[in-house]
Amino acid sequence: MQPVAFQDRLAGLGLAIYAAPAFSLAALSVPLYLYLPTIYADDFGLGLAEVGAVLLIARLADALTDPVAGLLADRWPRRKPWLLLSLGPMAMAIWALFAPSGPVSAASLLGWSLLLYLGWTGFSVPYLAWGADLNQAYHGRTRVAGAREAAVLAGTLVAAATPALLGLSGPAALRFLGIVILVGLIPTVLLACARLPEPRPVAPPPLAPKQAWALLRNNAPFRRLLGAYGLNGIANGLPATLFLSFISDRIGAPTLAGPALALYFCAGLAGVPSWLWLSRRLGKHRAWRLGLLGACCAFLPAPFLGAGDTAGFLLLCLATGLMVGADLVLPPAMQADVIEADSHAGGGARAGLYFALWGMATKASLALAVGLAFPLLDWAGYVPGTPNAPETRALALLYGAAPLLFKLAAWGLMRGYALDEAALAALRPPPGDLTCPAAGFSPPPPPSSLAPSLCSQDAAR
Template sequence: MQTPDPMTGAGDQTGRSLSRLQLLAYGLMGLPLAAATLPVYILVPSYYAVELGLGLSAVGAVLFAMRLWDVVSDPLIGALSDRTRSRFGRRRPWIAAGAPLTAAGAWLLFSPGEDAGLVHLALSAFLLYLGWTMVMLPYSAWGAELSGDYYERNRITAAREGFVVAGTLVAAAAAALSGESERTTGLMAVGLFVVVLLPATALLMFRSVPDPPPDNRQRIDWRQGLDVLKQNRPFRRLIIAWLLNGVANGLPATLFLLYVDHHLKAPDKSGALLLTYFLLAIVGLPFWLWLARRYGKHRVWCAAMVWTCFWFSAAPFLGPGDVWLFAAVCVSTGIALGADLALPPSMQADAVDVDTAATGGAARTGLYFALWGMATKLSLALAVGLAFPGLEALGFDAAAAQDAAVGAVSNTTPLAWMYGFAPIVFKLGAIALVWRHPLGAADQADLRRRIEAEEQTDASR
């Protein structure tokens, strides 16, 4: 096998096995990228609305408007990064341009002055969202292109997603340690973390990880490309399953604090339980990679979802004081989260091979991962949109639940069932789609042979 040049990535990437250093260099950038996004969902809205006095409705409207920009930017940046021609590769220039925007947006958003208003919020959020998309989409596509091997893609995805979870923990810890009275300090700490670490990890990746050179094969027009995308059966099934599973994971994430605070009556344990959940996700990653090598990605992902359903089914039957029993739920479902993080994006990389083999042209990895990212964001939005209206429709009274903490009586049964049962419904739908996933190791190997034969034919012309 030809040895790739570390700067251009020239050489055969099909069966490439990355060294541990290269895996580390690739995955490490997920740490600051994750740290840059968690505060936007958890800390920024309340900080700008309450502490800076801008109002919940106004802040929510601004952040929602900025998020709508993703509908335009995601597919545009994904498609453009596929078409980029540069002596430095396709993905590296986009990350180099997007990293400073992300860092600047994070610093401006997380360290506003006392006189910061809605214009400051809008501009800084716009910079952060745009820069993050310019980095994350090429970064994900780059990982999918590092190897065409069915199993090696699991290692690459796991390296990235493991550091994403670690970045989430860093941001959560900064917020927790700062406390409500020092929220400004916590936000600034996260902003500084991103400003320093994002450029540093990007430089490390640029020097250590090959970026495949521009794909000069013929590109199909967008109408034909859309037809091929619609006919990509593995992709269709996978992205719908990913959406359903995303809602299933988003619902308990949205309701976690309510469940622990009001149903278990253990608000002082929420931080430790959440930390346990994410730590076990990292611990479980090697186990799921080992299983996937033996039994295939889609079957192992299904097994992990079934395991999660089993443990979530216990949540509605727990009650006040059952903290240790719920800790067992957090440990068990946290382990299964590792499969959710590593295996579906690896399967998505395989689905891109279906498209490349069908068109016989240049790979459209960036576009596919842009659609993947949009499905991820939609699942989070649906989870929030279903959780709170669903609780209200079922008769859960948050005010009464708050009073119950000091002695009043409140019915938290709707909360417990929404937290524990609703995710199972969505996961079962995902399992039904994935169980017969029509793209295993042998199928993907055949696709790679067809793609390589086409590449060799084009090169000889």
């Protein structure tokens, strides 16, 4: 398909319209993952074990829907109908979960959670793929991702800080956030669908499953990027999972959690323009590698922080917040480049599938972070709620030292990344030319019926 790119004079308005729904989607993640489990267990009386089991089932089912959503989004490549189709169930589930009007049970929690995750995945995959469609320029994709992830940071900050500022807690806070999310999400989605361009719907030519898998397997930039993204996701997931325990039991300042989170997200939002600037001058993958090293440097003092080191911890939040913009903005922009390269190699238009695999990697890395952290802390004898105990040393190492290993592994994996601006330009043949070099690809021979539409490697090179 041939996406309709933003005109330069409309870039600011168009980017803002596209990014606006991401604000509410990010605001949704905060109460869903932080508030809802505790409120349903304590205030609604379901119990921790029951709530944990229900949400585990819902999240496992959610992970399975990503590839299905990606394949459907590519098979019927109109983005707007998928967004509108998913919006209704998602809105119904948000209201039912955040402001329940009747008795609450495990069955109702499971049913509405499944509907919410289904709608959220059905919305997110085509929404991300739409961002890749809207601008095909190498740096234009970074601007699209930057605008979207800036809205994500802003939405997360608002959802995390507003209930405390208004003195809301428990079910009242959950209901308030549900209203804010719906009031923001519905009109911004409708506005985006009404005002933004959409690619002409051209379904990709069908590929046999064996060949489709071979194209993915032989896509070297995709393998490197997905591997590095997963490793970095574990690195970011460990401190996110252990944040409250670290600040409460290691630093001994649980009341500092709110201000520290606000500082972190404000720094992340402020740092996005700098990463956009660096990506234009260094290239996306070089700028991201710089961000990975910067985050490692920022985390170096973390294992050595102890009781009362509140100033040091706030400086840590500031420094790591400035680095997180690179993680949020640059990998998704590179993913859009990988999708174009896949099209030239014979994959057709498969943005939905690629972003679905991206979503699965995100969920898997977060799950692995939890799966690593909690058993290791239990093995080390750490008991939550025991400030300054000797076992908090293991907490400090997992919070501050383990992420360095994963980030350095991601940094090393991206060293050989070949799909920069020049390589991507070389993949685009001039009109009438059906051959081009393929940076990092070794695609299998395509079926003869697809040969006229491919950009394959020149065997003579």
